[in-house]
Amino acid sequence: MAAFLTKSRILARPNESADGRLLFAMDATMSRQPTWDMAVTLQAGMFTAIPKDAALQVQLLYFRGLGECRASKWVIDAEALARLMGKIACQGGNTQIGKVFSHARSEHQKRRINAMVYVGDAIEENVDALAAQAGELGLLGLPLFLFQEGHDRNVEAAFREFARLTKGAYARFDSSAPQHLAELLKAVAAFASGGQKNLRLQSSAAARGLLAQIEKK
Numbered sequence: 686m687a688a689f690l691t692k693s694r695i696l697a698r699p700n701e702s703a704d705g706r707l708l709f710a711m712d713a714t715m716s717r718q719p720t721w722d723m724a725v726t727l728q729a730g731m732f733t734a735i736p737k738d739a740a741l742q743v744q745l746l747y748f749r750g751l752g753e754c755r756a757s758k759w760v761i762d763a764e765a766l767a768r769l770m771g772k773i774a775c776q777g778g779n780t781q782i783g784k785v786f787s788h789a790r791s792e793h794q795k796r797r798i799n800a801m802v803y804v805g806d807a808i809e810e811n812v813d814a815l816a817a818q819a820g821e822l823g824l825l826g827l828p829l830f831l832f833q834e835g836h837d838r839n840v841e842a843a844f845r846e847f848a849r850l851t852k853g854a855y856a857r858f859d860s861s862a863p864q865h866l867a868e869l870l871k872a873v874a875a876f877a878s879g880g881q882k883n884l885r886l887q888s889s890a891a892a893r894g895l896l897a898q899i900e901k902k
Contacts, residue, residue, distance in 0.1 A: 704740040705878035706759070706798045707731070709766075710785045712805035713749035715777040720834055720860050724804065725770045727867040729763035734871035734887065735878035745769050746788055748781035756788055779809045786818040793827045799877040800853070801827060802870065806834040812843045819847040828853035830873045830895065834860055854898040856891065865891060872896075 709728070713721060728743075735741050742761055748754040753776075757769050782805070789801050801822075808815070819829060829851040831844035841857065848855040858866045868891035875883040875892070876899075884896050 704742045704761070705735070705874075706742045706744075706796070707874060707877040708744050708746060708789055708792065708798050708801040710746040710789075710801060710803045712780060712803075712807070713747040713773060713775045714780070714807075715749075715775050716806065718775040720804065720806075720866075721770070721773070721775055723860060723863050723866065724870075725767055727863060727870060728766050728770065730867050730871045731874035732763045734874045736883060736886075739878040739883070741874055741878045744792070746785060747773060748778070748784060749773075750776040750778045752781070753778070754781045754784040754788070756792075780805065780807055781810075782808060782815055783810055783818060786815065786822060789827060790818070790822060790825065793822070793825055798827055799880075800830060800873050802830045802832065802873050804832045804834070804866075806840065807837065808840050808843050812839075812846075815843065816846055816850060819850040823851035827851060828876075828899070830869075830876075831855050832866065832869055833857045848898070849902070852899065852902040854895040856894060868892065869895070 711721065711724065732741060740761060742759040743766055744759045745757040745766060760766050785803060792798055822829065829847050830853050831848050833840055833844050845855045856869055858869060868889040872884060872887050872892035872895050875887050881899060884892055
């Protein structure tokens with residue numbers, strides 16, 4: 686898997702530096718397999734949500750098992766991202782959100798990331814420590830969009846706080862209603878490719894909900 690991720694590279698283009706960049710992070714522990722499989726199908730919509738004159742680079746980041754946390758190279762099309770995701774099977778283990786935040790900071794300092802999506806259903810780490818990391822990302826100008834599966838109130842409270850600290854947004858979705866997650870991913874892709882202006886072009890209720898949160902901050 687490591688070799689496969691290393692070989693996945695973006696295609697060079699003259700205006701590459703102007704592309705929007707989206708970090709797509711997912712919990713890939715065992716309970717997440719149904720949602721992971723759903724996301725493999727839905728991720729293509731992220732690329733269709735951006736204007737024709739824009740481009741979007743996406744990096745996949747996931748954690749699973751006993752301390753495994755990996756990131757792909759940046760890719761620019763749905764097929765490349767689907768190939769990456771299709772090679773990954775979820776494995777049992779604890780959450781590693783701290784590693785996700787650390788990676789996001791490192792990548793953002795190399796070159797600006799316009800937005801980060803995190804999809805998960807649990808937190809098994811110290812929430813205060815994660816909040817401190819989120820606050821650092823907020824100071825660096827990296828908004829987090831946290832999408833929760835399930836109804837754990839403690840997870841919701843933490844995700845909402847991470848979103849607040851980074852001037853991002855929070856949403857809950859149900860894996861039995863994939864269209865809502867699809868709309869959320871499209872909305873963030875639009876935001877990553879052109880900020881609030883592009884997000885306003887999205888007509889879905891999910892996009893309006895995210896925009897309303899961002900505008901309040």
